[in-house]
Amino acid sequence: MNVWAVANQKGGVGKTTSAISLGGLLAAQGYRVLLIDIDPHGSLTSYLKFDPETADKNVYSLFNDENCQISSIIKSTNIPRIDLVCSTTLLATLDRKMGVHNGKGLVLKNAVKSVEDDYDYVIFDCPPMLGILMVNALAACDYLVIPVQSEYLALKGLERMVRTISMINRSRKSQVNYIIIPTLYDRRTKVSAAALSLMHKEYARELWHSVIPVDTKFREASLAGYPISMLFPKSRGSIAYDNLLKYIMSLSQPVFEKRVSCA
Numbered sequence: 001m002n003v004w005a006v007a008n009q010k011g012g013v014g015k016t017t018s019a020i021s022l023g024g025l026l027a028a029q030g031y032r033v034l035l036i037d038i039d040p041h042g043s044l045t046s047y048l049k050f051d052p053e054t055a056d057k058n059v060y061s062l063f064n065d066e067n068c069q070i071s072s073i074i075k076s077t078n079i080p081r082i083d084l085v086c087s088t089t090l091l092a093t094l095d096r097k098m099g100v101h102n103g104k105g106l107v108l109k110n111a112v113k114s115v116e117d118d119y120d121y122v123i124f125d126c127p128p129m130l131g132i133l134m135v136n137a138l139a140a141c142d143y144l145v146i147p148v149q150s151e152y153l154a155l156k157g158l159e160r161m162v163r164t165i166s167m168i169n170r171s172r173k174s175q176v177n178y179i180i181i182p183t184l185y186d187r188r189t190k191v192s193a194a195a196l197s198l199m200h201k202e203y204a205r206e207l208w209h210s211v212i213p214v215d216t217k218f219r220e221a222s223l224a225g226y227p228i229s230m231l232f233p234k235s236r237g238s239i240a241y242d243n244l245l246k247y248i249m250s251l252s253q254p255v256f257e258k259r260v261s262c263a
């Protein structure tokens with residue numbers, strides 16, 4: 001099982017779009033995918049037509065009930081081979097209630113380990129702030145995807161994210177491998193071009209060689225509750241994420257093969 005996290009310490013950069021787009025493409029290839037929404041805003045949960053305000057089984061239970069098993073809170077979706085663990089607004093209270101209690105940084109890692117025979121990929125959609133939820137996701141993941149909107153303010157969030165990765169790497173036995181994905185790129189604007197140029201200058205080693213473009217089909221897919229690749233496979237956005245997935249898998253495949261060989 002491969003565990004990916006989609007994270008950035010800034011909102012509105014395309015985290016949920018990236019999580020559902022990559023998950024949809026993986027499922028279309030026959031992989032079993034578990035999406036876990038750990039953002040209190042619940043965008044991924046809402047995308048898949050569940051209500052984060054009323055979902056009775058959600059990721060909060062893993063932190064609030066030591067006896068809760070992740071298998072008991074997994075929900076089936078309308079998308080073949082994709083299951084979901086819902087978010088809830090209660091997640092916003094976790095840092096205040098639990099702080100840095102011992103053992104709480106590995107809750108999600110231990111949870112997904114218990115279903116490693118049931119899924120090929122687990123993808124976390126993370127909140128846009130550093131706290132117990134993001135720390136859990138970074139501790140659990142094999143690979144980190146960092147979407148960055150092609151604009152100046154998003155680069156500030158990227159700086160914070162890179163510092164967070166350095167902090168997490170000091171406490172892990174192995175480093176978090178990550179890739180930076182320029183998103184919402186509008187080739188008609190100087191702002192997007194300038195932001196992309198800065199990313200190439202500052203993060204050339206970790207930066208994906210292409211971009212995720214602005215595409216109105218993302219909005220239509222979100223409204224329907226399906227990955228863009230299912231509804232608009234020939235759209236610019238779908239093709240971009242397909243190319244991204246191929247690239248990520250070429251980098252992370254050795255991790256997947258190693259885990260399979262050790263099973």
